[in-house]
Structures are given as structure tokens and as C-alpha cells.
Amino acid sequence: MFCDLQGSTALSQQLDPEELREVIRSYQEVCAGAVSRFDGHIAKYLGDGLLVYFGYPQAHEDDPQRAVRAGLAIVEDIDGLNTRLREEKALELAVRIGVHTGLVVAGEMGGGDTVETLAIVGETPNISARLQEAAEPNSVVISDVTRDLIQGFFLCEALGSHDLKGISQPMALFRVVSESGAQTxxxxxxxxxxxxxxxxxxxxxxxxxxxxxxxxxxxxxxxxxxxxxxxxxxxxxxxxxxxxxxxxxxxxxxxxxxxxxxxxxxxxxxxxxxxxxxxxxxxxxxxxxxxxxxxxxxxxxxxxxxxxxxxxxxxxxxxxxxxxxxxxxxxxxxxxxxxxxxxxxxxxxxxxxxxxxxxxxxxxxxxxxxxxxxxxxxxxxxxxxxxxxxxxxxxxxxxxxxxxxLNRLPRRLATDMVGRLASGKAIPEEVLAQVAAKSDGVPLFVEELTRMVLESGLLTEVEGAYQLTGPLPPLAIPSTLQDSLTARLDRLAATREVAQMGSVLGREFSYELIQAVSTLDEPTLGSHLDQLVKAEFLYQRCLPPEAAYTFKHALIQDAAYESLLRSRRQQYHQQVARVLEEQFAETVETQPELLGHHYTEAGLTEQAVPYWQRAGDRSVARSAHIEGIGHFEKGLEVLNTLPDTPERASHEIMLQRALGASLFATKGYAAPEVEPPYARARALCEQIGDTRQIFPVLFGLWAFHHVRMELQTARELAEQLLALAEGENDPALFLQGHRTLADVLYRLGEFVPALSHVEQGIALYDREQHRGQALLYGQDPGQGLLVYAGLVLWMLGYPDQSLRRAEEAVTLAEGLSHPFSLGHALSVGSTVYEFRKEWDVVQERAERLFALASEQGFEDLSRNGSRRQRLALAIQGPSREEGIAKLHQDFDSQRGPGWLRNGLHLALLYGTVGQADEGLRLLAGAPAYIDKTGERFYEAELYRIKGELLLIQGENELDAESCFSQALDVARSQKAKSWELRTATSLARLWQKQGKKTDARSLLAENYGWFTEGFDTADLKDAKALLQELA
Structure with missing residues (x-):
């Protein structure tokens, strides 16, 4: 860039030397500030002129833009300086700026005491000086070379062709009007x-x-x-x-x-x-x-x-x-x-x-x-x-x-477009007819066919119009865009290989990458790329080595790609993959799917599979599970082309496991799509005897069947997990084995063996040693064991120990920095407070759970927290009918764990507002549900609540008593002392009403007398109060 202060001679006559020095210094400071903002280098102050380099000694990919922006900034800042100069000295400054881009020789020059370390030699600085001479005051003029490099980023006005002093050929000049606003x-x-x-x-x-x-x-x-x-x-x-x-x-x-x-x-x-x-x-x-x-x-x-x-x-x-x-x-x-x-x-x-x-x-x-x-x-x-x-x-x-x-162009507009592409020069009607017919109104095809015809030698220009050089051959104009583009590429035979290599790299590619992949020397590669740009196959931004290239249209890239023989295409993909591995480590790290793609297209499946796995794992780590599924499925597709070996099976197990986990996250644990990946991985593990990978595979299958309430299958899988842990003698695996089996046994109503497993698991757990388990299995096993200990202990009649374990689970989870574990502890642990009928605490825990789950994006836990809030409010609040309506909506939309518990709460609420019939209708399908799923941990409470609803109806005491007796039988068979006490209280109250006080007191006293703790809980207080009435 050359910047000159206009009218400096007149200024020297108008101002004394000291004032002139001050004005020149202000002008130079303005220029230096603008140049500095855009990382330019002021090489020389030539009196009132400046010679500025952009791209040397510090290069940027957008140096032509920086030079033009700096020029515009100087013009704008001089205008600001003029505001002060008009007031102080009654004068204004004007600058003229010229910008040209070209090759120079840079380095140290001179001799003796006058050595320039950052000097350049070439015609570029001379041309920029001549350009500023052609500029109007306060304007920036650029050469056609610079204009091509900054085109689109700036609005330019063509000034026509000019003969510049000392320059042999006329040069097209442009005035920069303003920035265009373009940024990409x-x-x-x-x-x-x-x-x-x-x-x-x-x-x-x-x-x-x-x-x-x-x-x-x-x-x-x-x-x-x-x-x-x-x-x-x-x-x-x-x-x-x-x-x-x-x-x-x-x-x-x-x-x-x-x-x-x-x-x-x-x-x-x-x-x-x-x-x-x-x-x-x-x-x-x-x-x-x-x-x-x-x-x-x-x-x-x-x-x-x-x-x-x-x-x-x-x-x-x-x-x-x-x-x-x-x-x-x-x-x-x-x-x-x-x-x-x-x-x-x-x-x-x-x-x-x-x-x-x-x-x-x-x-x-x-x-x-x-x-x-x-x-x-x-x-x-x-x-x-x-x-x-x-x-x-x-x-x-x-x-x-x-x-x-957008629809296709009618023939009239297609021929109009051909004429414009031919710069308004007439084209023979028969050529127009064929182009219009074969392009079928697709603008890109119209353009490419027209360019193909203009380049083909079929036409010659005579007096401003095109004429056929001979009869138009029947197949002279291709019938497809692919054929047209191929024909054009064929006429650029020397550059075709570069276009094909670029098409393998993608719609956009950098000079740095294609140069690393190509076997051509730099001058030859640069020449071929320039030809592709001039032929409008590619767009170019910036100069090599910072240049970036974009195929004009995806169809052009496709055409170049499809013109490759399969063997050459594979060879190019292999070259690209290996260059990326060896020279572009960041791309390998951040875009492993790109390596997977190139190795896949190269036919090198074994190299491709690990990259698809890494791409999926990277997506999942960002919670982009749908994208992860795509990568895992691509890896599996590629893997299927390999022979059946243990190594292939091992790779497939990892991909199927990862696919199953992502399907859990996107489809839900109970979705049918989840089972096939885990089932396939299980079969492969058994086929090759892989005992380490089969554990997480069986865990995934356990989670699937557990959430679907297929509890017998879930039990078998949990027992297999425990057996595997015993075979490996691995405490970490034992933890998961005990946790999964305890969970299933609790739901099956087998509370005594469930307690045995949670206690064994708790004894093995070490917080620091097993911290990583949360990442492998979704939650920390320690809090899971503690919270289930709380549930089981309440069932077995130990309310205080139950509460301690539930609180220990929350405390442990709070110190783990693993939000899902805390959410699980809050969710399941609040059930202990439901058992205790401490609904104010249930509400507080539910609000905390909802806030945590919403913050972390845990949708299932968020819904759980919301349901528990509504339940607690409905039980405590004055607007019980409104709460019941919302809970019924929840109940209708829910299936799986928690469905029976929520149904029982809702049915009992219906009874409290005089709608016992609705409550009984709600529970009509519960026995069949229990028989189907095996979920029996609320079975005793089901029959007790059914009995209470029958009593509310007022005419079914015999049926109610039968329900209470059935509830007692279930509770006793399960050793569920808390359910037994609650049912004994209900039955004793009925017998009291019927005048059977002795029987009532005997039944209730036996159950109440068994307890050694929990006397401040609602159930024991109710039982004690009734015993006093029966005394």
C-alpha cells in the first residue's frame, strides 16, 4: 500500500516549518494507527508518503483485505483529524491511497551503514505508488489483481483501464467504495x-x-x-x-x-x-x-x-x-x-x-x-x-x-441466460435450442453447457456474434450435467487430477492440505489450481499458502469425484487419510469421522473402524447421541465387510455396546430398538469367550429388562452378573452384581435376600476406589446400594435405620460431583419419606430433584421430581381435586417402575374426596399387572388400599375384611413388617367398628410389639393411638 498526502507543497507555503512538522506528524500518527490495527508494517516514510507492507514480515491469510481495510480506515481517520485541524489551523488534509498485490523478493539489502533488514524488490511497490497517483482525494484505488482477492468483501467501482507510468501493460483500476458486510x-x-x-x-x-x-x-x-x-x-x-x-x-x-x-x-x-x-x-x-x-x-x-x-x-x-x-x-x-x-x-x-x-x-x-x-x-x-x-x-x-x-426456468428465460453468459453476443438458434432443451431449465446446467459450448471450438466469434464452425454434430452438446462437466475437465487435462484430488478432500479444502496430499511440485500445483479458478470450477480465497478453495457447486464436486476410476479414488482417499494422520493431528483429534470416511472409501476397513468408534465416543461425550448412533452404525456397516475373526468380533462388541448405550439415551431404556445391539454383543462375547466385555453387555440387557418390568429375566441377568464377578474376583464387579440383584429382589418383594445383597455391596464399597464406576454404569454404586438399603429396611420394619441409610446416600452423592447420582439418591430416597408419610419433606426433596434434573437436562428425573411435587401438594394442599386431575394425567402416560406406586397413591386420594368408585376402577388391572411383571413390593399395600376404598363405599365390609386378610398374608410371606403393621391397623379399626375389640387389640398389639424403633413415625403413632382406644 502506498499512501500520499495530497497538496503537501501548498501546505509548506501555508504553514511555518514547526506547524508543518506538527501537521505531518499528526497525519503520520493517524496512518500508523490504522496500519497497526490491521497488522501492517510501515517500511518507509517518504516525506509525506508511506510505503506499507501487508504479508511481510508477518503473513495473514487475508492480507489483501487487511490492506484495503487499513486504507479505508486512514481515509476515515483523516476525516476525524480534519475536524481538529479546521478549528485550530483552518485547513484540511486529503490522502490518496493505492493498493496492489504481487510477488516480491524480501530480505536484507544495502551495504555499509545503510542496510535495510526488511526491504523488498519487485514491481509491486512501484505499481501501488502509481495507483495512488490515479486516485481521487480521500479515496483508495486498487489493481485488478487485488480486486480479485478481496472481491465480495468490498464494494468496488470500476475506473476502467489505465496506462500507468513505467508499467508496460494497461491495468484495470477500481475505487473501493466501502466494505460489503461479507464475512465468510x-x-x-x-x-x-x-x-x-x-x-x-x-x-x-x-x-x-x-x-x-x-x-x-x-x-x-x-x-x-x-x-x-x-x-x-x-x-x-x-x-x-x-x-x-x-x-x-x-x-x-x-x-x-x-x-x-x-x-x-x-x-x-x-x-x-x-x-x-x-x-x-x-x-x-x-x-x-x-x-x-x-x-x-x-x-x-x-x-x-x-x-x-x-x-x-x-x-x-x-x-x-x-x-x-x-x-x-x-x-x-x-x-x-x-x-x-x-x-x-x-x-x-x-x-x-x-x-x-x-x-x-x-x-x-x-x-x-x-x-x-x-x-x-x-x-x-x-x-x-x-x-x-x-x-x-x-x-x-x-x-x-x-x-x-424454486422451479426450473422456462425455455425463454433459459435462452436469455445463455445470451447473458455469452456477454450479449448472438448465438446460433440451433445451439440455443439444444442448450435450452438439454439443460431442462436448471440454471447450473444452463451455465455449464453454455461454457462447455463456448470452450469447445464449436463456435467462432465474427463481428461480435458467435457462428458455428461447421455443422452441429448430434452429440456435440452433452445430455447430462455430468457429461458436460467431464467434457470441460477433459479439455483441462493437465489440471483434471488436481480437481479430482480436491473432490476427494471435500466441497472446501485448503491449499495446505492439497499440497500435502499432492505429488506435484508447488509451482505446478499452483498453476493447476489457478486454471481451475479461471475456468470457474473453483473459487479461491487468499493466496497460497493461506489459500482456501471451494467448488462452485456441490454438483461440480460430485462430477469431478465420479470421473475418478474406483482404484484411483481409493488411492486418493488413502493418501488423504495418511496425510491427515501424519501432519494434521488436530483434525484427527477433533474430526475422527473424517479419517473414518477416508479409510472407508479407501477400502481399508480395519483402519476405518477405530475412527468411527472414536467419532461416536466423541459425540456421546458431548451428549450428541443421535450423531453418535450414526457413527457407530457406520462402523458396524464397515465392519461387516471383514472376515469373521476374534479381532473383528471384539471391535463389534465395543460398537454394539456403544450403540446400545446411545439408544438408551435417545429412545429410552424400554425401547425395543435397545435390545438387539446388546443381544448381538452378548452372543459375540460368548462366541469368543470375552468375560471382561460381557459384564457391561449383560448390565445393559439387565437395565433394558428391568425398566420394561420383565423382572424374572432381569433377575436371571443380575445373577449372571454376580456369577461373573465371582469368577473374576473383582470387587468393582461384585458391587454392580449385588446392586442389580438387590434392586430386582426388592421389586419382586423378596426383601430379606435383597437386604443381604445391599449389605454385602456396602461392605465392599470404597468411595475413592470406585469413583469411576459412575462413568461406566451411569451412577455411583455406593449411593445406589445405600438408597436401596433404605427402602428394604423400611419394608422389613426398621424405619430409623431406613432413614439413616437414605440420608447417607444423599450425603455421599453430594460429595461425588456426579449430578445423576445425586438425582438418583434424591428420587429414590424420597420414597422413604413417602413411606413415613412426611409429605412436607417429600415436597422439599422433589423440588430439589426437579431443579437439579432441569439444570442438568435429566428428562426422566425431571418428570419424576414433577410428579412427586404434585403428589405431595395434592395430599397436603387444599386444592385436592385439581391435584388429582394432574396426577391422573401422569398416571395415564406412565408405564414401568413407579406405575403401581403412583396408582395406589392416586386411588387413595380419590377415596379422600368421595370418589372411591374411581379409585377402585383405577386399581382393577393391578393384580394382572403384578402377575405379569412379578412386581410385588407394593402388593400388600394394593390389597389394603382396596379394602379402605371398599369401606368408603359403605356397604362392603366383608369384602374389605377379605382384602385386609389378603394383604396380611402377602406382608407376612414377604417379612414386610411395615406393610403388616399398616394393614393390621386398618383391619383392627374395622373390627373395632364391628365390636370385635379383643381380636382387634390382640392383632394390633402383636404387630406393634414387634417394633424396636420408629415410634415417632406416622404408622406407629396411629397404631399406638388405636391400641389406647382398644384398651
Whole structure:
């Protein structure tokens, strides 16, 4: 960049030397400040001129943009300086700036005492000096070379071709008007040699109408649908062009077919561009860039940087505390943070938010975008989504949404487009007819066929019009886009290999990566890439080695890819995979699915499988389970091509286990889809004798059958787990064996053996030694054993010991930094307080559970907490009828563990409001449910409550007594002393009413006299009070 102060001679005549020095110094300080902001280097002060380098000695990927921005900043800052100079000295300054880009030789020059260490040699600085001479005062003029590199980021006015002093060839010059607002490589690519927009005036008008509503504060959503090549991206770019004169911000996401199972990939890719991450940045530099960006969002919490750092795989390096969040809650907070940042920006100024190729979006990105769609009307936001017709957005219709479907162009408009592509030069009618017919109105095909014809030699230009060089051969114009693109590539034979290699790398690729993969030397590679750019197969951003390339359209990438022979395609994929492994460690760490893809397409299945496993594990660690399922299933698909060996079986076991766990998280523990992966993994473990992996596999099957209330099967699996633990003699496995078996036995009503297993497990548990068990099995086994000890001890008639164990479980869980374990302890432990009828404590625990589960994203525990709150309020509160109605809704929607318990509470509540009939109807199916599932831990209470409801009806004392007797039989067979006491109290009260006081006192005294603790609990107080009445 060359910057010159206009009219300095006149200034020297107007001011004395001291004043002139002061003015020149102020001018130089303004220039230096602007240059410094954009990391330029002032090489020389030449009187009132400055020679500035961008890209040397410090290079950036966007140095041409930095130079132009610095020039515009100088013009703007000089205007600010003039405000002071007009007041103080009654004068104004004007500058002229020229910017040119080119190759130079850089290094030390000179001799003796005049050595320049950062000198450059070449015509580039001379041309920039000549450019500023052609500039108007207070303007920036650039060469066509620079304009090509910054195109799309700035609005430029063509100044025509100029002869510059000392330059042999005329040069096209451009005046930089302003920045365009473009911020992404896609925006720039779409603005480079754009396809003419034809026949879309109505759609453009509709988009401008929606934008007007946005500027008035009513956000809008536009769904733009159309087949590939129909012009969706071109329409989006046209809207952005139309908005160039209005203040707005463009935010653009691009979804990728290679990353459909990479959680939030388009968001991550955008953030890395927005933060200007470079491969050579250290983790500390990346964290600092993130911190600086977050300074502009002062409304955000202190968690913002750690949350985004985790999303971007940037280590915190001890500068922030680690977030103690479950993966589910961390994912939720990440989405909430991203949404808050975007909405805040859109409240300050209008935002055009574009998501390209939504049909390739990953599930987590769709979740984020769904929230954005819902909240768009609250701010100045136009959210546009482009996608192909086979995709339907998974969000409901809203008043602020608009659907636009792009149709093919009619023949008249297709021929008009051909004419524009030919720069208005006439084309023979028979050629027009074939292009229009074979393109079938698809704009991209129209463009590619036209370019193919213009490059083919079929036409020659005569007096401003094209004429056929001979008869038009029948097959001269291909019938498919693939054929057309292949023909064009064939005419660029030397560059075809580079295009094909680029197509293997993806829709976008860096010079750094293709250079690492290619066997060509740098000059040859650079030349081939330049030819592909000039032929408009590729768009280019920046200069090598910082250059990035984008295929003009996904169909062009597909065409180049499909032109590869299978053997060569596999060879390229293998080269890419190995280069990534050897030279791009960060990509291997953050995008293992990319390695999985390349090794899969290379036919190297054994190398691919571990990467699909790692990709799935990485997704699951971020609670992106749907994406994880995609990776695990891809790994299994690839694995099926390998021969049946123990090594293959071992890999499949790990993938099936991981798949089953993710299906638990997404479909629910009782979903039928969960069983097949675990069953297959079990069969494989038994086939190869893998005793270590079979334990977690059986645990997964146990959880599946346990939640489905298939308790006999769950019992068999728990017994197998315990037997495996004995075979391995592993205390950690013993813990899980005892815990799972105790859980099942409790539900089966076998309380004495259940207590034996929880006590054995508690004796083995060591908090520090077994801390990692929570990560392997979902919760800490210590709190699980303690809380079930609480339940079993209450059943067996030890209320005080029961309470102590339940409280110990909560205390232990509070110190584990494992939220789900605490949630489990609060949930199951509150059942002890239900048994004790301490409903105020149940309510307090339920509120705490609900808050924790909501914060952490534990949906099942959140629903559990909500149900328990409603139950406690209904039992205690004055609005019992309203509470009953809500509880009945819960009951109708619930199946599985807790269904019978909740039904009994609800039935009893119906009795308290005089609706015993409704309560009995509710319980009519309970005996069959018990027989089917084997869930008998509430069986005695079922018959007792049924008896109480019959008594409320008033005419069924005999049937009620029969129910109480049945309840006593069940309780006694189970050694369930607490149920036995509660039932004995109900029966004694009935006998009292019937005048059988002696029998009543004898029955109740025997049961009450057995107890040695818990005398302050509701059941024992009721029994004592009734005994006193019967005395």
C-alpha cells in the first residue's frame, strides 16, 4: 500500500516549518494507527508518503483485505483529524491511497551503514505508488489483481483501464467504495463471477418484503427449497447484494454431507472462521481470541468462555475452572449461549442469518436452529434456510415463516441466460435450442453447457456474434450435467487430477492440505489450481499458502469425484487419510469421522473402524447421541465387510455396546430398538469367550429388562452378573452384581435376600476406589446400594435405620460431583419419606430433584421430581381435586417402575374426596399387572388400599375384611413388617367398628410389639393411638 498526502507543497507555503512538522506528524500518527490495527508494517516514510507492507514480515491469510481495510480506515481517520485541524489551523488534509498485490523478493539489502533488514524488490511497490497517483482525494484505488482477492468483501467501482507510468501493460483500476458486510468465504465465493440471475424477480421481491418487516422489529424465517443447481445460493446472494447499502450483519452456516453426524459442525466451522483460528495457533492463542470476542457480549455469564472452548476443543489451560455439568446440560447450555449471542446481535442491528444445505445438517444443529426459528420474531433477524426438496424442516409452521420453492426456468428465460453468459453476443438458434432443451431449465446446467459450448471450438466469434464452425454434430452438446462437466475437465487435462484430488478432500479444502496430499511440485500445483479458478470450477480465497478453495457447486464436486476410476479414488482417499494422520493431528483429534470416511472409501476397513468408534465416543461425550448412533452404525456397516475373526468380533462388541448405550439415551431404556445391539454383543462375547466385555453387555440387557418390568429375566441377568464377578474376583464387579440383584429382589418383594445383597455391596464399597464406576454404569454404586438399603429396611420394619441409610446416600452423592447420582439418591430416597408419610419433606426433596434434573437436562428425573411435587401438594394442599386431575394425567402416560406406586397413591386420594368408585376402577388391572411383571413390593399395600376404598363405599365390609386378610398374608410371606403393621391397623379399626375389640387389640398389639424403633413415625403413632382406644 502506498499512501500520499495530497497538496503537501501548498501546505509548506501555508504553514511555518514547526506547524508543518506538527501537521505531518499528526497525519503520520493517524496512518500508523490504522496500519497497526490491521497488522501492517510501515517500511518507509517518504516525506509525506508511506510505503506499507501487508504479508511481510508477518503473513495473514487475508492480507489483501487487511490492506484495503487499513486504507479505508486512514481515509476515515483523516476525516476525524480534519475536524481538529479546521478549528485550530483552518485547513484540511486529503490522502490518496493505492493498493496492489504481487510477488516480491524480501530480505536484507544495502551495504555499509545503510542496510535495510526488511526491504523488498519487485514491481509491486512501484505499481501501488502509481495507483495512488490515479486516485481521487480521500479515496483508495486498487489493481485488478487485488480486486480479485478481496472481491465480495468490498464494494468496488470500476475506473476502467489505465496506462500507468513505467508499467508496460494497461491495468484495470477500481475505487473501493466501502466494505460489503461479507464475512465468510462462501459470501465471497458466491460474489465471484456470478451466474446471471434470471426469472427470479418475484422471489427477490418477496425476500425484500420480509427484510422490511425485519427492520421494523418483526423477525422472519424463510425456507428456500429447490433441486440441486436451481439457484438457491444465487438468490441468497442477490438478497445480500440488495442489502449492501443498508446496515446489517451477515451470519452464514454451511452444512456438509461429510459431517451429518458431527454435532454442531456448521456452527463450529463458523465460529472458527469468525474467531480467525489458524492451524498454527497455539491453544493459548485460540483461547485468547475467544476471550477477546466474548468481551463484546458483556451480558454473558462467566461460563461463556469455558462452554465455547469445550465446543471448539480449546483447552482451558488452568485459566478457568472446569464446568461441573453433565454432557446433557453442557449441550443445553451451549445451544442456549449460541442462541443468546445471535439474538443479542439481532437486537442491536438487523441480521441476515443463512444456513445453506439444511438437508445435510446434523441433529444437534437442527435442535439449535429449531430454537432459533421459534425465537426469530423477537428481534431483527431474517433466518434463511436452503435445502433440497426431499428434505422437510422438522419444525411446525408459524405465522412468521415463508416457504419459497424454486422451479426450473422456462425455455425463454433459459435462452436469455445463455445470451447473458455469452456477454450479449448472438448465438446460433440451433445451439440455443439444444442448450435450452438439454439443460431442462436448471440454471447450473444452463451455465455449464453454455461454457462447455463456448470452450469447445464449436463456435467462432465474427463481428461480435458467435457462428458455428461447421455443422452441429448430434452429440456435440452433452445430455447430462455430468457429461458436460467431464467434457470441460477433459479439455483441462493437465489440471483434471488436481480437481479430482480436491473432490476427494471435500466441497472446501485448503491449499495446505492439497499440497500435502499432492505429488506435484508447488509451482505446478499452483498453476493447476489457478486454471481451475479461471475456468470457474473453483473459487479461491487468499493466496497460497493461506489459500482456501471451494467448488462452485456441490454438483461440480460430485462430477469431478465420479470421473475418478474406483482404484484411483481409493488411492486418493488413502493418501488423504495418511496425510491427515501424519501432519494434521488436530483434525484427527477433533474430526475422527473424517479419517473414518477416508479409510472407508479407501477400502481399508480395519483402519476405518477405530475412527468411527472414536467419532461416536466423541459425540456421546458431548451428549450428541443421535450423531453418535450414526457413527457407530457406520462402523458396524464397515465392519461387516471383514472376515469373521476374534479381532473383528471384539471391535463389534465395543460398537454394539456403544450403540446400545446411545439408544438408551435417545429412545429410552424400554425401547425395543435397545435390545438387539446388546443381544448381538452378548452372543459375540460368548462366541469368543470375552468375560471382561460381557459384564457391561449383560448390565445393559439387565437395565433394558428391568425398566420394561420383565423382572424374572432381569433377575436371571443380575445373577449372571454376580456369577461373573465371582469368577473374576473383582470387587468393582461384585458391587454392580449385588446392586442389580438387590434392586430386582426388592421389586419382586423378596426383601430379606435383597437386604443381604445391599449389605454385602456396602461392605465392599470404597468411595475413592470406585469413583469411576459412575462413568461406566451411569451412577455411583455406593449411593445406589445405600438408597436401596433404605427402602428394604423400611419394608422389613426398621424405619430409623431406613432413614439413616437414605440420608447417607444423599450425603455421599453430594460429595461425588456426579449430578445423576445425586438425582438418583434424591428420587429414590424420597420414597422413604413417602413411606413415613412426611409429605412436607417429600415436597422439599422433589423440588430439589426437579431443579437439579432441569439444570442438568435429566428428562426422566425431571418428570419424576414433577410428579412427586404434585403428589405431595395434592395430599397436603387444599386444592385436592385439581391435584388429582394432574396426577391422573401422569398416571395415564406412565408405564414401568413407579406405575403401581403412583396408582395406589392416586386411588387413595380419590377415596379422600368421595370418589372411591374411581379409585377402585383405577386399581382393577393391578393384580394382572403384578402377575405379569412379578412386581410385588407394593402388593400388600394394593390389597389394603382396596379394602379402605371398599369401606368408603359403605356397604362392603366383608369384602374389605377379605382384602385386609389378603394383604396380611402377602406382608407376612414377604417379612414386610411395615406393610403388616399398616394393614393390621386398618383391619383392627374395622373390627373395632364391628365390636370385635379383643381380636382387634390382640392383632394390633402383636404387630406393634414387634417394633424396636420408629415410634415417632406416622404408622406407629396411629397404631399406638388405636391400641389406647382398644384398651
Amino acid at each position: 468465504r462462501f459470501e465471497v465465493a458466491a460474489a465471484f463471477q456470478l451466474t446471471p440471475l434470471v426469472g427470479r424477480e418475484q422471489e427477490v421481491g418477496l425476500l425484500l418484503d420480509r427484510w422490511e418487516q425485519v427492520t421494523e422489529g418483526l423477525g422472519q424465517v424463510v425456507f428456500l427449497s429447490g433441486e440441486a443447481g436451481i439457484g438457491k445460493s444465487r438468490l441468497v446472494q442477490t438478497l445480500n447484494e440488495r442489502l449492501a447499502g443498508e446496515p446489517h450483519i451477515l451470519r452464514q452456516l454451511r452444512c456438509s454431507p461429510y459431517h451429518q453426524n458431527s454435532a454442531l459442525h456448521p456452527v463450529i466451522e463458523f465460529l472458527e472462521r469468525w474467531l480467525q483460528f489458524r492451524r498454527e495457533d497455539s491453544p493459548g492463542e485460540r483461547l485468547s481470541k475467544l476471550e477477546r470476542a466474548m468481551e463484546g457480549y458483556d451480558f454473558l455469564s462467566s461460563e461463556a468462555v469455558p462452554i465455547l472452548a469445550d465446543l471448539l476443543s480449546v483447552p482451558l489451560d488452568g485459566r478457568y475452572p472446569t464446568l461441573d455439568l453433565s454432557p446433557e446440560r453442557q449441550k443445553q447450555k451451549t445451544v442456549e449461549l449460541l442462541l443468546a449471542m445471535l439474538l443479542e446481535t439481532a437486537r442491536e442491528q438487523p441480521v441476515l442469518f443463512v444456513t445453506e444445505d439444511l438437508h445435510w445438517a446434523d441433529p444437534s444443529a437442527l435442535d439449535f436452529l429449531g430454537l432459533l426459528v421459534d425465537q426469530a420474531p423477537t428481534c431483527q433477524l431474517l433466518a434463511m434456510f436452503t435445502f433440497r426438496p426431499e428434505f422437510s424442516p422438522p419444525w411446525g409452521s408459524r405465522a412468521h415463516q415463508t416457504q419459497i420453492t
